[in-house]
Amino acid sequence: MITNLKKYGLTTVFEQAAAEFKDLIIARVIAQHRTLYQVMTVDGPRSAVVTGKLAYEAAGQTRFPAVGDWVMVAPTASVSEQMVIHQILPRHSVLARGAAGNGADGQIIAANIDTIFICMSLNADFNLRRMERYLTLAWESSATPVIVLTKADLCEDVSAKIRDLAEVSVGVSVVVCSAVDQSGYESLLTYIQPTETVAFVGSSGVGKSTLINGLLGQTVLETKEIRQDDDKGRHTTTHRQLLPLANGGVVIDTPGMRELQIYVGDLSKTFEDIDSLAQQCKFRDCTHQSEPGCAVKAAIVDGTLSEERLKSYRKLQAEMSYSGLNDRQLEQEKIKRMFGSKAQMTQKMRAVKQRKHR
Ligand SMILES: Nc1nc2c(ncn2[C@@H]2O[C@H](COP(=O)(O)OP(=O)(O)OP(=O)(O)O)[C@@H](O)[C@H]2O)c(=O)[nH]1
């Protein structure tokens, strides 16, 4: 069986990167269970493990392959039909979150994604502060977020919810859908172009799997393919997290998250409103606590900014600058605080050196 890897999102960029490895073949990671991977090769799905060398060099979690990664593999000598992953091809985007344990390293949720569907249900799960968290993660990933509001059938006033959401959703598309009548599905598909990959994220139970199943609807061939493999005894209990759609796009289902700790994130986009207000504060280093001429406080007084949103901003800021950072990042943070940016620091250092030489 020849699998067309374009259906799994293969682009010329990755094809070219792969051409450098003469004795290895390209594959995409479609599922992961601890140290065992499922990859899609041109010959169909295979299980795979990483080489000892790769595992040794992969000091942190983020250097291990993740779902969505394009990897270079070769057959194993010992286990029939098992592949060994030798290389991870450079990623164009990474969606990561805080590590469960020590927080020293992020955990990759998905790699090489173009769009992130942030799913939130219109009933119990609806929470603006949580949406801010997801948006912060998403903006950091280099992929484009889209807010997907699920279970519209369980919400009595959808427009009221969308009005509330406007506070946090600036610059982000919002799609409302329901599995009951499949409303919104057509609209969702317009965000998934051929060879593009979309990751579904959101709390457990918001309806991500239901949504993906609905979008998969027509791709009967793919599910058949899985069954054939099982019949041959190549039995895998792994459920695939990365699946091709009939329209040529690819979807990644991520496990529901109970707690979402921010490891690195882009607050400037998520909180663009607060950022631009802060530029109007009298003091450049205003902490928006009790300084005179604070534009952020003024916005709260006149009602254009909510107290909760500022609180959420502070909380995420604190989480990011203290908890999840490793040594290298702490160093960069320090440099940023002292000099503005690394580039500016280099400039200043050079200026100091030149002065000394004179
Ligand atoms: N009423 C209603 N129920 C829905 C809708 N979408 C999903 N559900 C139900 O919500 C429950 C959870 O749906 P799942 O698709 O399993 O949720 P999930 O986000 O994939 O959850 P995890 O796999 O735990 O991350 C199921 O019982 C679904 O039938 C919807 O649009 N309307």
Ligand SMILES: [Zn+2]
């Ligand atoms: Zn201020």
